[in-house]
């Protein structure tokens with residue numbers, strides 16, 4: 359039974375124990391609590407000398423199944439499912455940080471993660487710095503005696519900039535630091551940060567893990583030891599994932615591999631198209647040879663992912679006209695959906711950053727981010743092309 363199976367098989371066949379009804383597909387365990395056979399069993403389960411579910415804030419067959427799958431796919435030992443990606447990131451930080459500690463984070467991170475560091479954790483005596491330029495020497499020089507953790511996304515949101523996972527994990531090891539990687543853009547199908555030595559992987563499961571724009575959820579994964587405090591905090595604070603959402607996500611994982619294959623092939627074709635259009639200033643996509651970290655991308659990622667950033671000639675006004683001219687692609691702030699989505703980071707996802715912070719993060723006023731969906735590539739290119747032409 360311990361035979362290691364392929365990614366696709368694990369994503370489908372890891373399953374909660376069947377009930378006496380012998381259902382093929384797993385049911386939703388919509389129950390707040392679980393019944394004990396007798397007082398002694400209740401005592402032993404509470405004492406953790408006997409395994410068993412107590413209360414759905416702690417554990418539930420649906421969240422357990424989802425976590426088991428995520429662990430198998432990411433190569434982690436343990437994890438906690440949360441009600442949002444932000445809750446997973448927060449649990450990661452608070453489980454390892456104390457007042458006086460310092461967070462060293464990549465400058466290119468999700469806007470709300472940045473706000474968590476600057477607006478929330480700062481109130482509890484946790485300082486931070488952002489690595490303005492993604493160069494190895496600058497990363498190393500930015501480590502302070504109080505630095506406790508390195509936080510990074512790769513590829514980053516929205517600039518699809520990469521961090522060398524092997525290198526950053528070695529650097530952290532040398533300085534005795536934790537590494538938290540937000541693996542939201544790549545998913546375990548494209549890269550597994552824990553294989554390189556990352557201590558925690560976090561996800562906004564809202565994105566590719568669900569992949570269909572239906573829910574908000576998160577997950578944090580790591581070694582048994584690292585997850586101990588995460589579990590304690592989660593049980594006490596209660597950012598728990600509902601059984602229904604866990605069931606939904608576990609179902610979604612069954613198709614993660616084939617969805618990612620199509621997201622990536624559509625995105626590569628669209629990126630190539632954009633690069634060939636003379637109305638486009640620049641295009642960033644990890645598997646385009648023009649990406650400054652193309653070689654790293656080929657080494658570290660199985661495919662290039664589903665997100666492209668680019669800029670049209672004509673700056674912010676042109677960007678707005680282009681968005682308004684799109685007929686198929688949706689204007690919404692999610693990503694990783696079956697439906698293609700356009701976002702203007704400077705006025706939406708990253709609008710709470712100061713102008714200087716945006717400039718430092720490489721978010722130009724004209725930058726557009728497209729989350730390439732699973733529609734037919736010809737329809738996508740046709741829509742983008744007509745909007746480029748109409749917005750001239």
Ligand SMILES: *Cc1c(COP(=O)(O)O)cnc(C)c1O
Pocket residue numbers: 442443444445468470471511515540542543561562563564565574575576
């Ligand atoms: C969306 C997102 C998050 C936040 O996740 P929620 O599920 O919205 O809480 C964190 N990191 C990245 C990279 C994201 O794209």
